[in-house]
Amino acid sequence: xxxxxxxxxxxxxxxxxxxxxxxxxxxxxxxxxxxxxxxxxxxxxxxxxxxxxxxxxxxxxxxxxxxxxxxxxxxxxxxxxxxxxxxxxxxxxxxxxxxxxxxxxxxxxxxxxxxxxxxxxxxxxxxxxxxxxxxxxxxxxxxxxxxxxxxxxxxxxxxxxxxxxxxxxxxxxxxxxxxxxxxxxxxxxxxxxxxxxxxxxxxxxxxxxxxxxxxxxxxxxxxxxxxxxxxxxxxxxxxxxxxxxxxxxxxxxxxxxxxxxxxxxxxxxxxxxxxxxxxxxxxxxxxxxxxxxxxxxxxxxxxxxxxxxxxxxxxxxxxxxxxxxxxxxxxxxxxxxxxxxxxxxxxxxxxxxxxxxxxxxxxxxxxxxxxxxxxxxxxxxxxxxxxxxxxxxxxxxxxxxxxxxxxxxxxxxxxxxxxxxxxxxxxxxxxxxxxxxxxxxxxxxxxxxxxxxxxxxxx
Amino acid sequence: xxxxxxxxxxxxxxxxxxxxxxxxxxxxxxxxxxxxxxxxxxxxxxxxxxxxxxxxxxxxxxxxxxxxxxxxxxxxxxxxxxxxxxxxxxxxxxxxxxxxxxxxxxxxxxxxxxxxxxxxxxxxxxxxxxxxxxxxxxxxxxxxxxxxxxxxxxxxxxxxxxxxxxxxxxxxxxxxxxxxxxxxxxxxxxxxxxxxxxxxxxxxxxxxxxxxxxxxxxxxxxxxxxxxxxxxxxxxxxxxxxxxxxxxxxxxxxxxxxxxxxxxxxxxxxxxxxxxxxxxxxxxxxxxxxxxxxxxxxxxxxxxxxxxxxxxxxxxxxxxxxxxxxxxxxxxxxxxxxxxxxxxxxxxxxxxxxxxxxxxxxxxxxxxxxxxxxxxxxxxxxxxxxxxxxxxxxxxxxxxxxxxxxxxxxxxxxxxxxxxxxxxxxxxxxxxxxxxxxxxx
Numbered sequence: 001x002x003x004x005x006x007x008x009x010x011x012x013x014x015x016x017x018x019x020x021x022x023x024x025x026x027x028x029x030x031x032x033x034x035x036x037x038x039x040x041x042x043x044x045x046x047x048x049x050x051x052x053x054x055x056x057x058x059x060x061x062x063x064x065x066x067x068x069x070x071x072x073x074x075x076x077x078x079x080x081x082x083x084x085x086x087x088x089x090x091x092x093x094x095x096x097x098x099x100x101x102x103x104x105x106x107x108x109x110x111x112x113x114x115x116x117x118x119x120x121x122x123x124x125x126x127x128x129x130x131x132x133x134x135x136x137x138x139x140x141x142x143x144x145x146x147x148x149x150x151x152x153x154x155x156x157x158x159x160x161x162x163x164x165x166x167x168x169x170x171x172x173x174x175x176x177x178x179x180x181x182x183x184x185x186x187x188x189x190x191x192x193x194x195x196x197x198x199x200x201x202x203x204x205x206x207x208x209x210x211x212x213x214x215x216x217x218x219x220x221x222x223x224x225x226x227x228x229x230x231x232x233x234x235x236x237x238x239x240x241x242x243x244x245x246x247x248x249x250x251x252x253x254x255x256x257x258x259x260x261x262x263x264x265x266x267x268x269x270x271x272x273x274x275x276x277x278x279x280x281x282x283x284x285x286x287x288x289x290x291x292x293x294x295x296x297x298x299x300x301x302x303x304x305x306x307x308x309x310x311x312x313x314x315x316x317x318x319x320x321x322x323x324x325x326x327x328x329x330x331x332x333x334x335x336x337x338x339x340x341x342x343x344x345x346x347x348x349x350x351x352x353x354x355x356x357x358x359x360x361x362x363x364x365x366x367x368x369x370x371x372x373x374x375x376x377x378x379x380x381x382x383x384x385x386x387x388x389x390x391x392x393x394x395x396x397x398x399x400x401x402x403x404x405x406x407x408x409x410x411x412x413x414x415x416x417x418x419x420x421x422x423x424x425x426x427x428x429x430x431x432x433x434x435x436x437x438x439x440x441x442x443x444x445x446x447x448x449x450x451x452x453x454x455x456x457x458x459x
Numbered sequence: 460x461x462x463x464x465x466x467x468x469x470x471x472x473x474x475x476x477x478x479x480x481x482x483x484x485x486x487x488x489x490x491x492x493x494x495x496x497x498x499x500x501x502x503x504x505x506x507x508x509x510x511x512x513x514x515x516x517x518x519x520x521x522x523x524x525x526x527x528x529x530x531x532x533x534x535x536x537x538x539x540x541x542x543x544x545x546x547x548x549x550x551x552x553x554x555x556x557x558x559x560x561x562x563x564x565x566x567x568x569x570x571x572x573x574x575x576x577x578x579x580x581x582x583x584x585x586x587x588x589x590x591x592x593x594x595x596x597x598x599x600x601x602x603x604x605x606x607x608x609x610x611x612x613x614x615x616x617x618x619x620x621x622x623x624x625x626x627x628x629x630x631x632x633x634x635x636x637x638x639x640x641x642x643x644x645x646x647x648x649x650x651x652x653x654x655x656x657x658x659x660x661x662x663x664x665x666x667x668x669x670x671x672x673x674x675x676x677x678x679x680x681x682x683x684x685x686x687x688x689x690x691x692x693x694x695x696x697x698x699x700x701x702x703x704x705x706x707x708x709x710x711x712x713x714x715x716x717x718x719x720x721x722x723x724x725x726x727x728x729x730x731x732x733x734x735x736x737x738x739x740x741x742x743x744x745x746x747x748x749x750x751x752x753x754x755x756x757x758x759x760x761x762x763x764x765x766x767x768x769x770x771x772x773x774x775x776x777x778x779x780x781x782x783x784x785x786x787x788x789x790x791x792x793x794x795x796x797x798x799x800x801x802x803x804x805x806x807x808x809x810x811x812x813x814x815x816x817x818x819x820x821x822x823x824x825x826x827x828x829x830x831x832x833x834x835x836x837x838x839x840x841x842x843x844x845x846x847x848x849x850x851x852x853x854x855x856x857x858x859x860x861x862x863x864x865x866x867x868x869x870x871x872x873x874x875x876x877x878x879x880x881x882x883x884x885x886x887x888x889x890x891x892x893x894x895x896x897x898x899x900x
Contacts, residue, residue: 104735
């Protein structure tokens with residue numbers, strides 16, 4: 001920013017802070033480049049609440065995201081799924097507003113609203129026509145500190161979450177097997193349980209569990225606001241300072257992180273599921289997203305599994321016709337996760353055949369360099385994917401919030417793209433040899449169960 | 460039009476329409492090439508032909524090998540796919556602007572010079588059959604497929620766009636060629652461009668594609684209006700080990716040229732169109748029975764359905780179904796309130812901002828308008844028409860268009876667990892059918 005720009009911002013901040021509480025005093029921390037044409041301003045309020053603001057006048061709308069640095073990793077055995085249940089409860093009653101009013105008012109304002117919980121974070125996203133900003137600031141600041149939890153609502157929401165679990169996991173082959181894969185691959189780290197939680201834990205939560213969770217983690221100094229859209233900086237800061245300046249920070253507990261010990265032998269399970277064909281799910285322990293190797297391993301995943309021209313798609317789906325589909329992704333998490341692979345066998349083919357072909361391909365990439373053309377192609381796919389995700393203000397806010405919460409660098413999406421462009425064939429050989437080894441993996445072989453097979457026979 | 464996109468008519472290329480909105484926000488160009496014909500033109504007994512054709516074109520453009528095409532598209536930082544619906548077909552592409560020229564060379568080959576190689580067709584048929592088998596794992600998709608099949612019966616809307624395990628092997632190379640020749644004529648094309656491209660660039664691309672195709676008569680859509688089957692019917696799609704039940708309830712719905720079309724959309728918003736609508740309140744918020752509870756009024760060129768969708772646990776399936784039928788009855792009998800109507804109108808008018816917040820979305824609406832023969836002011840006057848809906852109009856639309864007597868209930872679950880309860884939940888049940896989940900044909 002130019003010196004005149006700095007003076008202007010200093011003037012704005014002075015104007016905001018003149019009438020702000022101590023917790024509402026705002027400081028500008030940095031300007032972060034967000035791609036070639038946008039910039040993100042980072043602010044911090046007196047109570048520790050951070051704001052990432054990207055002014056974008058491409059449409060008369062605003063994305064307003066609240067990212068809390070709490071996810072399923074912060075839970076413990078017997079209380080799994082609490083972060084996710086709590087995400088549901090955040091749409092209920094607030095002091096002075098009856099249950100359901102939050103959503104009703106947002107919809108009346110024309111808002112699009114949703115939320116999600118994952119291993120490392122919980123995020124609430126609202127997109128609004130720009131003239132509805134005051135309402136959203138009021139509603140979001142209210143529920144950060146004045147949520148009301150009552151027994152009937154907690155009981156009903158537990159039922160909703162149990163039904164979500166049935167939908168996404170219990171009656172979904174891929175969901176059920178992915179959950180089993182992580183539980184098999186991890187012994188110590190909190191990544192071993194699913195974000196949605198085990199069913200018995202969901203059923204066992206009390207209102208007191210939820211209140212304790214709220215008091216512990218839902219505080220301004222554990223949150224980041226991400227605002228992208230058609231609003232001026234001064235107007236936004238004034239409004240946020242007034243609304244959030246009344247919220248005191250809390251003392252966040254020390255996270256009880258249990259690093260995962262190295263895995264030294266393959267773990268293999270065979271399960272039966274009501275499915276028509278065999279499935280193969282494999283998870284190799286992979287580095288944390290902030291690790292030097294993560295971009296290279298992600299690029300390797302793209303070379304091997306990204307799109308129809310990728311090596312494993314070519315081999316398994318086209319050439320050998322063993323699989324219907326095959327895909328993989330490298331977990332984008334704060335701590336080491338999994339390079340997770342899913343493949344669905346064709347009728348009459350089995351999961352072992354798929355695994356044998358994968359193993360042969362992995363041996364090949366550990367011995368022979370991947371071509372420059374394949375590397376460039378994978379890199380172009382990642383670039384397209386990033387750009388396509390930035391068309392809307394919500395897409396921009398999601399990207400900023402995710403990279404801020406996981407890596408602490410909101411503009412890291414573009415940094416990673418640059419890093420990816422510098423990845424060499426040697427880097428890919430190195431990460432293939434380091435991570436894609438049988439002793440580091442867990443393998444789940446899924447067989448169609450008898451009931452499903454009988455139904456097929458009847459056909 | 461909704462957002463002031465540029466509209467160009469290509470006089471020398473069959474009069475094809477080109478829709479364009481330039482946006483330099485990102486170095487991306489989005490291209491859609493739409494046809495006003497879709498899977499309804501599949502030959503009898505050969506459902507899935509149009510979809511197979513579109514995928515085959517994508518794999519054989521310019522007589523190239525599929526792998527060469529896939530590799531080239533990825534290398535350019537592009538994506539290319541085809542959306543096939545009953546009444547329309549649209550190739551959708553996005554490309555990083557620096558690669559536009561090279562990508563267009565490939566696109567012209569795909570659209571105008573596909574090799575349609577026999578060996579690739581056979582490979583694609585095998586792939587499609589395997590995908591159909593895989594789709595049996597998805598209960599929601601099963602519910603939709605069985606619902607459509609049973610609801611529309613012999614009407615063309617009952618056909619499967621993807622084809623079936625019986626129809627796909629029957630499709631010949633001649634069928635695919637014939638559908639290509641019939642549909643891909645200049646006069647049947649609508650182009651839509653958005654992003655980092657100007658009018659001159661868009662016109663040139665559209666012209667290249669149009670002129671590479673023959674001139675001809677665009678096929679007409681002679682599909683008759685669907686009619687309702689009298690009575691309350693039930694289809695139980697029996698699948699083992701289901702802890703949950705997918706429930707779809709439906710009757711005939713709306714037509715975009717109905718005078719009460721928008722009134723019905725507004726009423727549906729109140730009933731099941733949002734997260735705070737009646738269905739979510741009663742089914743999810745009050746009872747916790749289903750993670751989602753929504754109703755829907757889609758459109759096509761002929762009248763479509765009104766559907767209600769929930770997925771309660773197996774133990775709650777009967778009670779949930781009964782509640783939904785009672786709600787539908789009350790919706791018809793008592794209508795919506797003045798307060799609900801005012802709320803819904805504010806929601807629809809304000810949230811329209813997110814239907815038009817990017818150039819790609821704005822042009823996409825105009826493309827839909829052209830492809831589905833919507834009234835020319837369908838989107839430009841949408842919010843005004845919503846604002847104008849009166850309480851009497853909304854309630855009259857519900858009474859006139861929706862039925863709680865002539866409807867189809869489709870459930871996917873384990874029959875031995877839920878069969879009795881769901882039958883008992885439907886008063887005046889006219890017919891019930893149990894069908895194994897893998898007999899989707």
